[in-house]
Amino acid sequence: MSGRTCSCRWIFLAMAALVLVASAQDVPSPMCRDDELCTTVAHCTESDDSGRKGIGPRIARFCGTDKMCCERAQLESWNATRAERTERQLRTGQRPAVSAIRDRNGKVLEPEPNESCGMNMECVPRKLCRDNIIIDDGRNIINPRIGVGQCTRSLHRCCAVDQKVEAGQSPYVVKLNGFKYKSCGWSNPQGLIPDRDTFNYTEDVSIFGQFPWMVAIFTGRQQYLCGGTLIHPQLVLTSSHNIVNETVDTLMARAGDWDLNSLDEPYEHQGRRIKQIIMHPDFDPEALFNDIALLVLDEPIQLAPHIQPLCLPPPETPQVVDDLLLATCFATGWGAKEPNSDKLERVLKRIDLPLVEHDECQAMLRNTRLEQRFRLRPSFLCAGGVEGKDTCKGDGGSPLFCTLPGQTDRYQLAGIVSWGIECAEADIPSVYANVPYLRPWIDEQIKALGLQVAGP
Structure with missing residues (x-):
């Protein structure tokens, strides 16, 4: 009897542990409906029992980094099936393998040691290195001189341990204190790293501070929701959907962000x-x-080298449309990079996209599942249609x-990411x-708020 009792107790404990592990990653979220839970993208994908596919609005109902809203019934069914499978394994003498202790994002809890880059040299975030000395007390002090060793992570530099200078001599502090705002729309083509940045960025990754008007919008629980555009120290444009x-x-x-999962940036976000x-x-x-919304911030953003507003375009006219069709255009965001992926990007990506003339876009979209009766309304404009380049979920x-x-280095807002049929298909x-078409509505709201937005 004692042997059977012990065996049953082991089975019960193992099943209870499995249920706890599954339920720990399936949690309610204010971003999800009542019949949904917030879980990892991988867990929602593996537990899917509907077979549904397709892409609608450029939103994947994300509820955090690498997390998405998933049907509660689907998750409960999957977890119950896993529990039954584990019970069968235990009754036949098979025990599940023990995994390493990790957090909810799957990362090992112990932090990795700093990367070595030479004798008494370590790779640390640039802002934690003061003239080749590692700062470990949390102060955001940056070094004006760096070592020659190479570091494998972006925004990290090779720092000696034994050199010191006064914090006020940091080039970051000097640049921040001496910043003078010029006007809207100016990009930072080379980014905002004072020294030569030799990190091998991919073509579709923006450089820190390159497009200073980008805003990340989060839920109150610091879970990424969508992107936005700073058009005034107290105003952000985004999509209504x-x-x-x-x-x-x-x-x-949050303005001035770049890597959503890191605090390594030289200048802090606000x-x-x-x-x-x-x-x-x-x-x-x-x-x-009319997929547009204006967010009024509770306090103005303090403009800085990495935080500046984008110019608004003039109201739509044939000339404005022609100018946009001839311009160089980019879209930025933290959404999925791969067409069939739900995984958010942690570092801000950039995509160069050509604008597509209205009637031409309508004709292209009529060749999709929208079919021949589809009419592209004037509140929309189109861009892309290039294989391998597109905005997507998130x-x-x-x-x-x-x-x-x-x-060449100054920009105006043309559109706000809204929806698509597929991602990155020719x-x-x-x-x-269509921001030029919606410009009169934007002006009405700004005037009613008693604010002014300067033009180019």
Whole structure:
């Protein structure tokens, strides 16, 4: 009897542990519906029992980094099946392998040691290195001289342990204190690393500070929701479809961010709560017409080298349309990079995309499942249709911006990521909220708030 009792107890404990592990990664979230739970993308994918596929709005119902909203019934069914399987394994003498202790994101809890880059030299975030000395007390002090050793991580530098200078001599501190804002739309083509950055960035990754108007919008629990565009120290434009179920109590905006999973950036991001959400009154949550919203921050953002507003375009005219079609345009965001992936990017990506003329875009989209009767409404514009380049899931609300006429490093907002049929397929453009067409509505809201947005 004692042997059977012990065996049953082992089975019970193992099953209980399995249920606890499964339920630990399946949690309620304010971003999810009542019949959904927030879980990892991998867990939702492996437990899927519907076979459904397809892409709609540029939102994947993300509820955190590498997490998404998933049907509660689907997860409960999967977890129950796993528990039954484990019970059978234990009854037949097979015991599940013991895995390493990890956090909910699957990372080992113990931090990795700093990478060595020479005798008494270590790779550390640039802002934790003061003239080749490692700073381990949390101060954000940056070194003006760095070692010659190579580091494998971006924004990390090789620092000696025995050299010291005063904090005020940091080039980052000097640049931040001496910053003078010029006007809207100016990019930082080479990024904002004072020394020569030799890290091998891929073509579709922006450099830190390159596009200083990018804003990340989070839920109150610091879970990434969508992108946005700073157009004034207190105003952010985004898409209505991303925030239609949110309130001022569930949102916050972060300007100056680059790597969502790191604090290694030389200049810190700035976070603000939302004081007011203004959605377009004619926004259609199903057809996504007029997919635009204005977020009013509770306090103005302090402008800095890595945080500056983007220019608004003039109201739509044939000349404005022609200028945009001839311009160089980019879209930025933290959404999925691969067409069939739900995984968010941790580092801000950039994609060069050509704008597509309205009638041409409508004709292309009629060759998709939208079919021949589809009409592209004037509140939309199109970009892309190039194989391998596109905005995708998680990019909703992010900006599509184009060079100002006659300029190369200065931009104006052309569109806001809205929806698409597929991601990164040839001859299937993605669809964006048409900012020039919606400019009169934007002006009305800004005027009603008693604010002013300077032009180029």
